[in-house]
Amino acid sequence: MPELREHPEGPVRLLGFWGSPENQELPNPADLVDPEWEEEERLSVADYLDHGQVAGYWMGSSRCRLCSRLNGSRDFTDGYYLWPEGLSHYILDHGVRLPAEFIDHIERRRNVFDELDRDVTWWRENAART
Numbered sequence: 001m002p003e004l005r006e007h008p009e010g011p012v013r014l015l016g017f018w019g020s021p022e023n024q025e026l027p028n029p030a031d032l033v034d035p036e037w038e039e040e041e042r043l044s045v046a047d048y049l050d051h052g053q054v055a056g057y058w059m060g061s062s063r064c065r066l067c068s069r070l071n072g073s074r075d076f077t078d079g080y081y082l083w084p085e086g087l088s089h090y091i092l093d094h095g096v097r098l099p100a101e102f103i104d105h106i107e108r109r110r111n112v113f114d115e116l117d118r119d120v121t122w123w124r125e126n127a128a129r130t
């Protein structure tokens, strides 16, 4: 069975947080636009991003840095990475490309779930235990 955790000791990695006039240490999404990025992979990555666990709420919605639309007020996580709810919008509507390492991570995570050994014993024995 594949490893469930690839960096169990490490902190969750932030992804898709953008710089601002006050904080220019973070990337600018406009610099990451790749109009050549294949639609199939963009759709797949956006789907993954939209199905994270909610990790937190912000007081207000953020705005897209590229088109100014309201773009979510929550953070999502998969336990390894943490990203703002609106990240999929950057990918689908603006072609902002994420690092290959993250695309590989998504592929590995999906493979883990495809290859899980399944055991119904616990459920049979514990379903009625409350």
Ligand SMILES: [Zn+2]
Residues within 6 Å of the ligand: 064, 065, 066, 067, 068, 069, 089, 090, 093, 094
């Ligand atoms: Zn936008």
